[in-house]
Amino acid sequence: MREYSVPVLVDVPLSATMTDTVFQRADEEPGVVALRRKTGDDWTAVTAKEFRDQVAGVAKGLIAAGLEPGDRVALMSRTRYEWTVIDYAIWSAGAVGVPIYETSSADQVKWIISDSGAKAVFVELESHEETVRESVSELPELKNVWRIEGGALDELTASGSGVSDETLAERRTARGGTDLATIVYTSGTTGRPKGCRLTHDNLLFTARNVAQGPLESLFTEEGRAALLFLPLAHSFARIIEVVLVETGTILAHTPNMKNVGPDLQGFRPTFLLGVPRVFEKVYNGAEQKATADGKGKIFHAAADTAVAWSRARSAGGPGLGLKLKHAAFDKLVYGKLRAATGGRLSVAVSGGSALGERLGHFFRGVGIEVFEGWGLTETSAPSTVNLPGANKIGTVGKPFPGVTIGIGEDGEVLVKGRHLFDGYWNNAEATAEAIDTDGWFHTGDVGELDKDGYLRITGRKKEIIVTAAGKNVAPAPMEDHIRAHPLVSQALVVGDDRPFVAALVTLDPEALEQWKAANGKAGATLAELSTDPAVLAEVQKAVDTANKFVSKAEQIKKFTVLDVDITEESGHVTPTLKVKRNIVMRDFAKDIDALYG
Known part of the structure; x- marks a missing residue:
């Protein structure tokens, strides 16, 4: 291991x-x-x-x-x-x-x-x-x-x-440190929420090793x-x-x-905490506003330059031409984005799910560096995080001080450390299932460690789709690519025991308002837009982008746009904006069946 x-x-x-x-x-x-x-x-x-x-x-x-x-x-x-x-x-x-x-x-x-x-x-x-x-x-x-x-x-x-x-x-x-400080109930994407017992030592050990370690500069300026x-x-x-x-x-x-x-x-x-969907909305909102003002081409050129400049930083530094373009767009575009956050924000931390490389590079190019981290409630939240001066975009960083990360034979990410929870409240059986006899906590996430100790999360163990042809498909990366489109609210890739991979897509009501105004469809309802050819063409672009990153056997062959959004209020999304996969598949079973009809 x-x-x-x-x-x-x-x-x-x-x-x-x-x-x-x-x-x-x-x-x-x-x-x-x-x-x-x-x-x-x-x-x-x-x-x-x-x-x-x-x-x-x-x-x-x-x-x-x-x-x-x-x-x-x-x-x-x-x-x-x-x-x-x-x-x-x-x-x-x-x-x-x-x-x-x-x-x-x-x-x-x-x-x-x-x-x-x-x-x-x-x-x-x-x-x-x-x-x-x-x-x-x-x-x-x-x-x-x-x-x-x-x-x-x-x-x-x-x-x-x-x-x-x-x-x-x-x-x-x-x-004392061994005494219970809090019981945090998991948001419960499946079944009853379980209460995670976290001690004073769990929280203090985590906070002080993060604050005085990898992220110290964020809290000392x-x-x-x-x-x-x-x-x-x-x-x-x-x-x-x-x-x-x-x-x-x-x-x-x-x-x-x-x-x-x-x-x-x-x-x-000077510091902000967010989840990927928050950063997606910031980007999408800026893109739509620029398009509505007739400055869409300028914004897209600025976004491409920000990404290229950030990628070049990771590869040895940008050349003179790229530096000049970046400086020009800093005055035209990037400075306005920073001003919208108050003008002092230069760093943020993202967690909860994958941010996506392009988004990470975009924000760094704009001048707001997002440090992606990873962890679970059972690990007092963080287990890994990227570092100022050593931010490997596309990964969730290295273990923070006092933490060991292991990768099991089946690719599951395992964790040890003093930040590990004290077990599940009133649930010894679940505790025994989660923590093995060697003290490893089995996270349920699948990932890989590179030679420098950076962790990359590639999916959830229980969410791996196996098609009728026996092909293993990790849905999360494709869902992230689809959800990055401004008009998309959520995406759910399906295909377990089915002949091919497909997807359910929902539209973002807020983003649709600007799109309707710009496309002469101010009175259109969400149900009408779910079958609108122009909207379907936009979603197809998002699906095509996602398909570029997987093999032909893993590609999404069909999709359907639901005539409602799935939200926390509807019971389909957790408060941290994670889709409750089993609930969505249950409630929209007919829509899934229709994809294969």
């Missing part, structure tokens, strides 16, 4: 807990700005002392409410300032946080609260509270429901005024600031939250994805 290890950089003591930095910084640098929260159109500074005091106040309220060390407290909310306060307050009270996506159904909420045995739950909105209340009669362990928008944090702070600082300190410092908009219920955004707090990087939140554009310009971050 091929393996690659990177030595531990920061040996975090097992006595350390998630709250240490928050309380120490407030004592040592009380006036330093730790976070900014949006109030109206302004970004109000929150000092280290103010943040610590708010965390302590809510934590005392939790203690006064009867929460004991190790009790589970659920949190159902969008990404917002109060999430971070509550997260650290739960840890300060010695309790265990259980995040829940704010888009979760009543059945999902009931399952997570019931399975975790949560004694209390924070919700953001009245609608969330109603969702929880629907199941209260079936949740005997649940004692309290607190609503953020209902003033819960102030009420808890007031109710905890009788709890002394000494009592809080005793509660907070009684926890003057004026460093990050805007979080991905759901904090997901382990990827959550570990970045911890990294930002640990490094003193100014943290801000955007609860509404539609406000990301204006908030980028208002807050002006």
Whole structure:
């Protein structure tokens, strides 16, 4: 078995807990700005002392409410300032946080609260509270429901005024690295979500080895600031939250994805966290705007130049002619794209699924370098990441310090390290299936390690399609190529036990609005556009592009465009924008059958 290890950089003591930095910084640098929260159109500074005091106040309220060390407290909310306060307050009270996506159904909420045995739950909105209340009669362990928008944090702070600082300190410092910090439920592309037990040491070891290791330069520059908009219920955004707090990087939140554009310009971050679909939308939006303004040719020439310039950087450096073209387009195009992000953003981290080489090279050519990483909830989010100065676009980077990556005989990616979860909550059987007797966690991803230790993910073990002719096909790379088209929302490659490979495609309603205006079809519905010859021709271009990268036997022979989009709201996509393959195949079985009729 091929393996690659990177030595531990920061040996975090097992006595350390998630709250240490928050309380120490407030004592040592009380006036330093730790976070900014949006109030109206302004970004109000929150000092280290103010943040610590708010965390302590809510934590005392939790203690006064009867929460004991190790009790589970659920949190159902969008990404917002109060999430971070509550997260650290739960840890300060010695309790265990259980995040829940704010888009979760009543059945999902009931399952997570019931399975975790949560004694209390924070919700953001009245609608969330109603969702929880629907199941209260079936949740005997649940004692309290607190609503953020209902003033819960102030009420808890007031109710905890009788709890002394000494009592809080005793509660907070009684926890250690081996104690449970959080139970994060997998988003569940198949079956019931499983609760991943992550300890204080899992999170701290990960955060400190990432922050002081491969990505240190991202968090040490003057004026460093990050805007979080991905759901904090997901382990990827959550570990970045911890990294930002640990490094003193100014943290801000955007609860509404539609406000990301204006908030980028208002807050002006130096660092951004995203998933590939976010970067795809940025590119597609810029392309469509340029086309609508009659500058499509200029944009495409600029995009090609950005990609060529970035590729040349990886191959020894661009020549004089390419440098001059790149400089010209920097004034015409790239500078405007950077200005749209606030003008200070130069780096971003992408995870969740494959970014795609062309997109990675495009953004680096524009002046915003995207470092792709990889990991799972079970590995405290990251296991590998690309490095500043050593970014091998098209890979997900090297293991971060303290991690070993192995490739099994069947190509499965295996992981070892202190960041590895403590097992699945209430599910010893699933834990035994995931972690073998040698301590390797079996990720279910398929990949390869190059000679320098960079990992490339090539697909999911359970998603490999085997056609009727016995040909093995990895659907993910082809789906990525199709989804890169501006008009495409999602793509699902099918063909298991079928005579050939085919695909289901959905259209992006937002992108279609500009396309309809530009093509004289303003009143057309999504259903009408799904059979429109001009739209089908555009999708065919995307399929043709995907087919260039595979053998003839793997190529997509037919596709159908669905007359609806598949989204998180429809139940077909996870909150991190991964398609729930089995659900889509079940709900659109007739459409799949028609492809082979």
